[in-house]
Amino acid sequence: MVTTPLLPSDYLDLISPLRAGADLRGRIEAVHPETGDAATIVIRPGRGWRGHTAGQYVRIGVDVDGRRLWRAYSITSPTNRQDGRVTITVKAIPGGKVSNHLVRRATPGTLIQLDQPTGDFVLPQTKPAKVLYLTAGSGITPVMGMLRDTEFDDVVMVHCAPQPQDVIFRNELHDLVADRKLRLTEVHTDTDGRLDIARLDELVPDWAERETWACGPAGLLDAAEEHWTEHGVQERLHTERFRPSVVVAGDGGEVTFSATGKTVEADGATPLLDIGEEAGVLMPSGCRMGICFGCVTPLKAGAVRDLRTGEITEAEPGVLIQTCVSAAAGPCDIEQ
Numbered sequence: 001m002v003t004t005p006l007l008p009s010d011y012l013d014l015i016s017p018l019r020a021g022a023d024l025r026g027r028i029e030a031v032h033p034e035t036g037d038a039a040t041i042v043i044r045p046g047r048g049w050r051g052h053t054a055g056q057y058v059r060i061g062v063d064v065d066g067r068r069l070w071r072a073y074s075i076t077s078p079t080n081r082q083d084g085r086v087t088i089t090v091k092a093i094p095g096g097k098v099s100n101h102l103v104r105r106a107t108p109g110t111l112i113q114l115d116q117p118t119g120d121f122v123l124p125q126t127k128p129a130k131v132l133y134l135t136a137g138s139g140i141t142p143v144m145g146m147l148r149d150t151e152f153d154d155v156v157m158v159h160c161a162p163q164p165q166d167v168i169f170r171n172e173l174h175d176l177v178a179d180r181k182l183r184l185t186e187v188h189t190d191t192d193g194r195l196d197i198a199r200l201d202e203l204v205p206d207w208a209e210r211e212t213w214a215c216g217p218a219g220l221l222d223a224a225e226e227h228w229t230e231h232g233v234q235e236r237l238h239t240e241r242f243r244p245s246v247v248v249a250g251d252g253g254e255v256t257f258s259a260t261g262k263t264v265e266a267d268g269a270t271p272l273l274d275i276g277e278e279a280g281v282l283m284p285s286g287c288r289m290g291i292c293f294g295c296v297t298p299l300k301a302g303a304v305r306d307l308r309t310g311e312i313t314e315a316e317p318g319v320l321i322q323t324c325v326s327a328a329a330g331p332c333d334i335e336q
């Protein structure tokens with residue numbers, strides 16, 4: 001009664017936000033610029049943090065202009081970091097709400113929401129004899145988490161970025177090369193053009209024998225999956241995508257968010273998650289690419305199309321949809 005209308009935990013949150021038993025949070029303790037548009041954010045997780053496996057990602061909830069937005073970021077610190085802090089490394093993308101906020105405006109002391117780390121883009125228990133890391137742009141982040149965590153006898157990296165100054169962690173990578181812990185090929189796409197996957201024969205002649213982890217834009221990963229499959233070694237390729245591969249656009253239509261009482265016109269290519277957020281509807285979300293199920297919402301009426309497969313889902317009692325990979329396929333009603 002003393003604390004009404006707030007709960008006692010609301011007051012505890014003010015005094016000790018990272019305490020055991022509270023919702024998992026983290027405090028940003030430092031922001032280190034890496035390149036012109038990327039920065040490493042040092043986070044002290046609260047007491048409930050269970051630790052990560054190299055290569056995994058964490059979902060973080062950040063308040064941007066008064067709205068809590070959730071995004072996924074790979075953990076770039078090693079698992080044995082002594083001070084208990086973890087890092088993520090974020091590349092600001094043009095028009096990106098959370099990435100620009102984190103890279104350009106995040107300040108030490110800021111509290112963020114955290115989920116437990118997750119993801120299966122990880123190293124196996126048994127160390128492979130030969131490793132290839134194939135990365136581009138911000139796709140280097142989960143691999144940096146692996147490189148900092150586990151040493152291999154024979155590890156090669158092929159990394160693509162527009163120019164040398166865009167290569168995130170460049171100094172650290174070159175230190176590893178100088179210490180003979182890594183063989184590195186940088187592909188500077190502004191001058192060299194996009195990496196033609198067939199060039200691997202020349203850059204890494206034994207690529208097919210190597211256990212490979214690849215992360216980067218869809219074009220690179222699609223080409224890699226095709227190439228590894230053509231050579232019958234697809235089980236040696238592990239990929240991580242930061243965005244879903246969208247193959248089909250729907251028809252669009254009028255979308256009603258019945259719990260909020262909002263109705264907006266949607267095209268057939270934009271995920272309902274984005275449509276709802278733009279309309280100011282509080283939408284649950286997580287990875288925003290169809291893997292975590294943090295966005296599932298009942299479809300009350302109408303039909304939606306899965307942007308990855310083109311499959312249509314029609315409303316029926318109990319039908320749930322993933323709003324991050326579903327677009328309107330005609331008029332529909334989302335219970336949000």
Ligand SMILES: Cc1cc2nc3c(=O)[nH]c(=O)nc-3n(C[C@H](O)[C@H](O)[C@H](O)COP(=O)(O)OP(=O)(O)OC[C@H]3O[C@@H](n4cnc5c(N)ncnc54)[C@H](O)[C@@H]3O)c2cc1C
Nearest residue numbers: 057071072073074089090091095096097098099138141242
């Ligand atoms: C498993 C996983 C791990 C990830 N790890 C990292 C990481 O370590 N570092 C990192 O910087 N990002 C990472 N991401 C991407 C990150 O979660 C966000 O998608 C990214 O920061 C953009 O968010 P935003 O709010 O700035 O953009 P939004 O405001 O959501 O989007 C703005 C515009 O950019 C487009 N867009 C969204 N995401 C991307 C993207 N990745 N590339 C190009 N265009 C995009 C949108 O379609 C939209 O048009 C990861 C994603 C996943 C799923």
Ligand code: FES
Nearest residue numbers: 286287288293324
């Ligand atoms: S937000 Fe992760 S599946 Fe939709």
